[in-house]
Amino acid sequence: MTEKLQYEQAVEFDVDLDAEALSIEIDAPESAAVAEKIEYRKRIASDQPVPAKKHMGQTAKNRIANTVIYIVLSAICVVWLLPFFGIVFESFRCESTGLAGYIFPKKWGFDNYVRLFTDENSNFLKWFGNTLMMGLITSVVQTVFVMAVSYALSRNRFKGRKLLMNLMLVFGMFPGFLTLILLYTWMSDWGLTMENAPWGLIVIYIAGSGMGYYIAKGFFDTISHSLDEAARVDGATQIQIFFKIILPLSKPIIIYTILMGFMAPWGDFVMATFMANNTNAGYNVAAGLQWLLTDSMINEYYTTFCAGGVLVAIPITVLFMLLQKYYVAGVTGGAVKG
Amino acid sequence: MATVKLTNVKKIYGKNVVAVNDFNLEIADKEFVVFVGPSGCGKSTTLRMIAGLEDITEGTVEIGDKVVNDLQPKDRNIAMVFQNYALYPHLTVYENMAFALRLLRVPQQIEQKDGSVKTVYSKLSQDEIYKRVTEAAEILGISDLLLRRPRELSGGQRQRVAIGRAMVRDSQVFLMDEPLSNLDAKLRNQMRAEIILLRKKIDTTFIYVTHDQTEAMTLGDRIVIMKDGYIQQVGTPAEVFDMPSNLFVAEFIGAPKMNIVEAELTREGENYFVTVFGVKLPVDGEKGEALCNKQAEEQKILLGVRPEHMTLTNRSNPCAIPCTIQVIEMMGSELHLHVLAPDGTPLIVRVPTVQLTTQQVAGLVAGARIYVTFRGKVMHFFHKETQFNLLSEQTSQSVKSESDSHSQWYHN
Numbered sequence: 026m027t028e029k030l031q032y033e034q035a036v037e038f039d040v041d042l043d044a045e046a047l048s049i050e051i052d053a054p055e056s057a058a059v060a061e062k063i064e065y066r067k068r069i070a071s072d073q074p075v076p077a078k079k080h081m082g083q084t085a086k087n088r089i090a091n092t093v094i095y096i097v098l099s100a101i102c103v104v105w106l107l108p109f110f111g112i113v114f115e116s117f118r119c120e121s122t123g124l125a126g127y128i129f130p131k132k133w134g135f136d137n138y139v140r141l142f143t144d145e146n147s148n149f150l151k152w153f154g155n156t157l158m159m160g161l162i163t164s165v166v167q168t169v170f171v172m173a174v175s176y177a178l179s180r181n182r183f184k185g186r187k188l189l190m191n192l193m194l195v196f197g198m199f200p201g202f203l204t205l206i207l208l209y210t211w212m213s214d215w216g217l218t219m220e221n222a223p224w225g226l227i228v229i230y231i232a233g234s235g236m237g238y239y240i241a242k243g244f245f246d247t248i249s250h251s252l253d254e255a256a257r258v259d260g261a262t263q264i265q266i267f268f269k270i271i272l273p274l275s276k277p278i279i280i281y282t283i284l285m286g287f288m289a290p291w292g293d294f295v296m297a298t299f300m301a302n303n304t305n306a307g308y309n310v311a312a313g314l315q316w317l318l319t320d321s322m323i324n325e326y327y328t329t330f331c332a333g334g335v336l337v338a339i340p341i342t343v344l345f346m347l348l349q350k351y352y353v354a355g356v357t358g359g360a361v362k363g
Numbered sequence: 364m365a366t367v368k369l370t371n372v373k374k375i376y377g378k379n380v381v382a383v384n385d386f387n388l389e390i391a392d393k394e395f396v397v398f399v400g401p402s403g404c405g406k407s408t409t410l411r412m413i414a415g416l417e418d419i420t421e422g423t424v425e426i427g428d429k430v431v432n433d434l435q436p437k438d439r440n441i442a443m444v445f446q447n448y449a450l451y452p453h454l455t456v457y458e459n460m461a462f463a464l465r466l467l468r469v470p471q472q473i474e475q476k477d478g479s480v481k482t483v484y485s486k487l488s489q490d491e492i493y494k495r496v497t498e499a500a501e502i503l504g505i506s507d508l509l510l511r512r513p514r515e516l517s518g519g520q521r522q523r524v525a526i527g528r529a530m531v532r533d534s535q536v537f538l539m540d541e542p543l544s545n546l547d548a549k550l551r552n553q554m555r556a557e558i559i560l561l562r563k564k565i566d567t568t569f570i571y572v573t574h575d576q577t578e579a580m581t582l583g584d585r586i587v588i589m590k591d592g593y594i595q596q597v598g599t600p601a602e603v604f605d606m607p608s609n610l611f612v613a614e615f616i617g618a619p620k621m622n623i624v625e626a627e628l629t630r631e632g633e634n635y636f637v638t639v640f641g642v643k644l645p646v647d648g649e650k651g652e653a654l655c656n657k658q659a660e661e662q663k664i665l666l667g668v669r670p671e672h673m674t675l676t677n678r679s680n681p682c683a684i685p686c687t688i689q690v691i692e693m694m695g696s697e698l699h700l701h702v703l704a705p706d707g708t709p710l711i712v713r714v715p716t717v718q719l720t721t722q723q724v725a726g727l728v729a730g731a732r733i734y735v736t737f738r739g740k741v742m743h744f745f746h747k748e749t750q751f752n753l754l755s756e757q758t759s760q761s762v763k764s765e766s767d768s769h770s771q772w773y774h775n
Contacts, residue, residue, distance in 0.1 A: 047718045049675040052732035251449035254416050259463035259528075260437035269462075273453040 116331035123324035137332035146322065148305050149333055152313035155223045156290050156337075159309065162227050164286030167234035171282050172275070175241035176267055180253065193236045201233070202295045209299055222300035222307030229296065230289055237285070244278040245271065280351035284344065291337060310337050365427030365440075365535035365568055366392050367413065372422035374408050374592075382408045384592040386422070395562060395569040397583035400615070402574060405592040407540055410572045414538050415439050427535055437466075442529035443538040447545060448521045450513040450528070457496055457509040460528045464492045467532075499530040502564055519550045526558075530565060539571045543578065555581060576616050580604070588612050610750040613667045613743055619699060621743070622673070622710045626666035628659065628744060635659070637666055637742065640705045644682050648740035653754050665750065667743035670699070670713040676736045683734035686710065691727055698727065702735065710735070 111128050116137050118130035141149045178190060208229055212218045217225030248271060256266045272279070290297070294311040301307035308316065314333045317326040345352065372386040383405040390396050398406035411417040413424055415436035423430050431439045450459050468484035475481055487495075500506045503523045513521055522542060529537060542558075543551045555578060562569060562582075573579055579586045580600040588595045588603060588611075595615075596608040607613035607621075614620045626639040635646040635654045646654060676683050686702035689709070698719075700712040712735055716724060727733070744753040 047675055047714075047723075048677050049719070049723060050677040050734060051723065051726040053726065053728075249447060249449060251445045251447055252451065254414075254436075255443070255445055255449035255528075256451075256462070257416065258414060258436045258441065258443045259532075260466040261462075265466070270451055 112331045112334050115328055116335045118328050118331075122326065122328050124327050137328045138336070140329050141332050141336070144326075144329065146326065147317065147329060147333075148308070148313060149310075149336075151306055152308045152310045153336070155307070156309040156311075159223050159227055159230070159290035160287040163230045163234075163290060164283045166227075166231045167237070167286035168279060168282045170231065170234045171237050171241050172272070172279065174235040175238040175245055176271060178238055179242045179245035180250075190238075193238065196233075197236045197239075202299075205296065205299050208296075209302075212300060218300050218307070219302055219304040220306040222297065222302070222304065223309070225300050226290065226293070226297060226309070229300075230286075234286070237282070241275075241278050241282060244275060248274055277351045280348050284348060284352060287344070288341060291341060366390060366425075367427075367536055367568060367570065368423075368425040369409070369413070370423045370425070372409065372412060372424060373420050374405070374412060374417065375420045382592055383412070386594060388587060388594070388597065390568060390570065393566060393568055395571065395582060395584045396587060397571045397573060397579040397585070398587045398589060399573055399576060399579035400589035400595075403591075404589040406572045406574075406587075406589050409589075410538055410540055410570060413536070413570060414441055414443050440535045441538055442532050442534035442536070444522075444525050444529050444540065444542045446541040448513070448525040450521060450524055452513050455510050455512055456500075456505065456516070456524050456527075459513070459524060460496045460499060460509075460531050461492050463528065463532050464495060495531045496527075499527045502530070502561070503527050518546050519554060522546065522554060526561065534567065536568045536570065537565065539569065541573055542571075544573070544575070558582060576618065580616065586616075588615060590615075606752065606755050607667075607743065608752050608755045610665060610667070610745045613745070613752070617669055619670050619711045619713070621667045621669050623745075624666050624668075624704065624708050624710070625747075626664055627662075628654075628664045629661050630659075637664070637744075639666055640684050642682060642684050644737070644739065644742075646739035646742060648738070650740050650742055650744075650754070654744070657754060659744070659753050663747050664753070665745040665747055667745060668737045668741060670711040672741035673710070673712045673735050673737045675712070675714055675719075676734045678734055680734065680736055682736040684736060686712075686733055686735050688727060688729050688731050688733060690729065698724070700727065700733070702733065 107128075114128050114130055115125070117133045117135070118125065119132040119134035119136045120130065122137075141147050178186065209218060212222075212225035212228070215225070217228060252270055252274075253266055256270050261269065290309055292311060293309065294315065297309040298312040298315070301309075301312055305313070305316070310333065314330050314337075317323075317330045317333070367388075367390040369386050369388045372383060373381070374383040375381050386405075386409055388396075398409060400406050408417060412419050413426075415431065415434060419432050423432055425431065426439055426441070436443075451462065454462065464487050467487055469487060471483050471485055473481050473483050496509070497506065500509055503526060505520060505523050505527060508516060508520060508524070513524065516524065522545075525542070543554050546554060559582060571578075571582055573582075579588075583600060585597060585599055586603050587597050590611050596603055596612045598606075603612055603616050607616060610623065614623065624639055626637045629636045629638065629643075633655055635651055636643050637646060638644075645651070678685075684704060686704055688700055688702050690701040692699035692701070695716070697716055698714045700714060702710050702712060704710050745751065746753060
C-alpha cells in the first residue's frame with residue numbers, strides 16, 4: 026500500500042538551505058558580573074586538594090575494642106550454650122541417674138537412651154508418637170487454614186475486614202492457657218481428654234490457627250496485585266489464581282507455616298499436661314518427660330529425661346537446618362509489608 | 364477487532380472521590396487511542412474500567428456493540444499489558460504466554476445422533492497452544508527466550524513477553540497501561556518504535572495509557588487528554604498540537620511547554636493585533652483570518668507561543684521584545700534559552716543552532732540581553748477567564764466539564 030502511494034502525490038517544498046544566519050543582536054552582560062565569574066573560576070582552578078589527615082593509632086584502638094567485644098560475646102556464648110551441652114553430657118552419664126553437681130560424666134554410655142525405650146515407667150515411644158502425630162496433622166491443617174485466611178484478608182475487601190483483623194490480633198495476645206479450664210470441660214464432654222488428649226489438642230491447635238494469619242498476609246501483600254489482575258484478564262477464577270499463581274509464589278511462607286505448626290506440639294507443656302490429666306498414654310513429649318521429673322522419680326530418671334530431651338531436639342534441628350533458607354525468606358518476606 | 368464505546372462513564376471511589384467524570388468516547392475498529400494526562404487524571408482508572416478490573420459507577424462501556432459493564436475481564440475478550448509487566452515469576456516465558464490459552468475454553472457446536480446441536484466447551488490442544496505461542500514469540504523476536512524465567516530477562520525482554528502474553532489471545536481490544544514507563548530512556552524510545560511496527564502486525568483496537576506526551580503524540584491515531592477525571596480534548600496529534608482547546612492542553616502537549624503571557628487583543632478593521640510587554644504584534648496569516656471569521660472581540664487574553672515558534676531578532680525590528688538570558692541549555696541541534704521578559708515573566712526560546720554562527724552562539728551567555736519575536740500564525744489565544752482557546756469549537760461536553768474544574772486549576 027505504501028509503495029503504491031509513493032509517487033502519486035508528491036509534495037514539493039521550497040526551502041532555501043543557504044539562507045543566511047539569523048540577524049540577531051546580543052548585548053553582553055555587564056562587565057562586573059563577568060569579571061566576578063572569571064575570578065571565581067580562577068579561584069577554583071588554583072585551589073590545591075587538601076591532603077587527608079592520618080589518624081595515628083587507629084588500628085591499635087580497634088584491636089582493643091575488638092578484644093573487649095569478643096570477651097563479652099564469649100561470656101554470653103558460654104551462658105547460652107551451657108544448658109545445651111549440659112543436657113547432652115548428662116544424657117550420656119552412666120554412673121548415676123539422679124541430679125549431679127557436675128557436668129562431665131565420669132562414665133560415658135548409652136544406658137539412658139536404652140532405658141528410655143525399655144524402662145516400664147518410660148513410655149517414650151508413645152509420647153513421641155503422640156507428638157509426631159499432632160505435629161503432622163496440625164501443620165497440614167493449620168497451613169491450609171492460615172493460607173486461606175491470609176489470602177482472603179490480603180486480596181478481598183469486605184465489610185468488617187479491618188475489625189476482624191484487629192480482633193484476631195487482640196485475641197492472639199490473650200494468654201491461651203487462661204481458657205484452659207473451659208477448654209478442658211468441652212474436650213472432656215467430647216471425650217477428647219485423658220488418653221485421647223492428643224486429638225483434643227489437635228482440635229485446640231487448629232481452631233485458633235487462622236489467627237496466625239499476620240505474617241502470611243504480609244507476605245501475600247508483597248505479591249503485586251497486578252499479577253492477580255493479569256491472571257483475571259487471562260481468564261483465571263479466584264480459586265485458580267490462588268492455586269496457580271499465589272501459592273506457587275509463596276513457598277517460603279508455606280514452609281514457614283508448616284514448620285510453625287509442626288513445632289507447636291513439641292514445646293507445649295501447660296495445655297498438654299492439663300488435657301492428659303495424669304494419663305500417661307495421652308502425654309506429649311514435654312508432658313511425658315516432665316512426668317519423669319516428679320518428686321518420686323527424679324532421682325531415678327533425671328539422666329533418662331536428658332536423653333529424651335536430646336532425642337526430641339534431633340528431628341526439629343534437622344528439619345530446621347533443611348528448611349532454614351525458606352524459614353528466613355518467610356519471616357523477612359512477610360516483614361516487608363507486614 | 365472491535366469498536367469501543369464509552370457513554371457517560373463515571374467512577375466514584377468511596378463516597379465522594381470522583382476519579383472519572385462524564386467520559387464519552389467512541390473508538391473505531393483498529394484505531395490506536397492514547398489516554399494521556401498527569402498522574403491522578405483518571406486515565407488508568409478509565410482503562411481499568413474498560414478491562415473490567417474496576418467497577419463502573421455510572422454509564423456504560425460497550426465493546427463491539429455489547430454492553431460489558433457486568434462482564435468479568437475474561438469474558439470481555441480483551442488483552443492487557445501492565446506497567447510492571449505482571450509476568451508470573453514462577454513460570455517460564457512459554458508458560459507465561461500459554462497461561463491464558465490453557466484456561467481458554469472454546470465453544471464448539473457438536474451435532475448429536477438425534478440431530479440436535481449441543482455446544483461443548485473444549486480446551487485448546489497442546490499443538491494449537493504451541494503454535495500460537497511460537498508464532499507470537501517469532502513476531503516479537505523472543506523465540507530463544509521461551510524456556511527462561513522472567514527474572515532472567517532484561518527489562519525490554521520482559522516487556523516483549525508481556526506484550527506476547529497479550530497477543531496470543533487474539534483479543535478484540537488491546538489495552539496497555541503505561542507499558543514503557545519502567546524502561547530507561549533509550550530502551551523506551553526503541554520500544555516505542557517497536558510498538559508502532561507491532562501495531563501493524565497485530566491490527567486490532569488499541570487503547571494506550573501514558574503520562575508521556577511524546578508517547579502520546581508518536582503512537583496515537585487519536586489522543587485523549589485528561590485532567591482531574593475530565594476529558595480536556597480529543598483529537599489527532601496534529602489537532603491537539605495546532606489547536607489546543609484550552610490552556611491545559613496547550614501546556615501539556617509539546618516540550619518544552621508553551622510560553623503563556625498576558626496580552627491584549629485589539630482590532631483595527633479587519634486586522635487583529637496583540638500587545639505584549641508593550642510591543643504590538645500583528646496577527647497575520649491563518650490565525651488572523653480565523654479571528655476575523657470568529658468576529659473575536661477586543662479583550663485581555665492569555666497568549667500562548669511555543670518555544671520553537673519564537674525566534675531571535677535584532678534591536679531594530681519593531682516587533683522585538685527585549686529579554687535577559689537566565690539559563691542556556693545546549694541540546695546540540697538547538698539551544699533552549701530560558702529568558703526573562705521585560706516584566707519578569709519567564710519564557711523559553713528554542714533556537715536551532717544551524718541558524719546561528721559560532722560567534723553568535725558564543726555570545727549567548729547568562730545575563731546577556733537578546734531580542735525575541737514571533738509571528739502571528741503561531742500564536743494561540745486563550746480566554747483569560749475560561750482559558751478556552753478563542754478559536755476552537757467547544758463541544759457542550761467539554762464546556763460542562765470545564766466549568767467546574769478549570770477555575771480551580773488555574774489558581775493553583
